[in-house]
Amino acid sequence: MKKLMENWNNYTKEVLTESGLSRMWTHMQDHQTGMITAFRGDPDDDEGCVMDPQPVEGEDALDKNKMRNRDLKATLLKFGYGVTAVEGTYIENYMKKNAVEVKEDSMFVVNLEDDPKFFANLEMLAQKFCQDSVLLVPQSGEGAYLKGTNNSWPGLGADEPVGSFTAGKEAEFMTRVKGRPVVFKEELETYKSQSRLSRMAISAIAKRVLK
Numbered sequence: 001m002k003k004l005m006e007n008w009n010n011y012t013k014e015v016l017t018e019s020g021l022s023r024m025w026t027h028m029q030d031h032q033t034g035m036i037t038a039f040r041g042d043p044d045d046d047e048g049c050v051m052d053p054q055p056v057e058g059e060d061a062l063d064k065n066k067m068r069n070r071d072l073k074a075t076l077l078k079f080g081y082g083v084t085a086v087e088g089t090y091i092e093n094y095m096k097k098n099a100v101e102v103k104e105d106s107m108f109v110v111n112l113e114d115d116p117k118f119f120a121n122l123e124m125l126a127q128k129f130c131q132d133s134v135l136l137v138p139q140s141g142e143g144a145y146l147k148g149t150n151n152s153w154p155g156l157g158a159d160e161p162v163g164s165f166t167a168g169k170e171a172e173f174m175t176r177v178k179g180r181p182v183v184f185k186e187e188l189e190t191y192k193s194q195s196r197l198s199r200m201a202i203s204a205i206a207k208r209v210l211k
Helices: 002-011 016-031 061-078 118-128 196-210
Strands: 033-036 082-092 100-110 133-137 142-148 157-164
Touching: 016 033, 016 100, 061 082, 061 100, 061 118, 061 196, 118 133, 142 196, 157 196
Parallel strands: none
Antiparallel strands: 033 100, 033 133, 082 100, 133 142, 142 157
């Protein structure tokens, strides 16, 4: 168990604020949830990817990563999921010589309409954006696990348990580093909450990502 917690601590090294924990807890009790990002240390590096990488334009790595996250978020919203932003870090290529700590903008995703394909869709999108893994959390917050989505740790298709998210025991799920809390937005964004023009743009982006 200690080793598993160390692995999880390498996945996300900051803890949510108290108010953020409360909101996350509520969503986890009511629905399946997950955490995903499109960020990579080098967004042009497709080593280990199992799908053709999503092409994006940008002046530098940060700009490209933000565009990748824009495309990912649009697709999640089009699926009907609730999405809110968190900030954290991740060890890319964990346990390999080219391991690197990546600061990333992630998304906490809620299966608001209880889509039976929720976990499968998150896994598919993580593969499309060449992520090492995606965090999947069953309803109630118990039995959360990382699903491997490329050829890096924990391995394509492999499940790595990370424990449970239960009230008063969030330290078993996340850990604080340098006292910096994860930023958790107040409102959960949905496709229906967007303006008409935004919904048009979201639909166009999602269609391109999923083609």
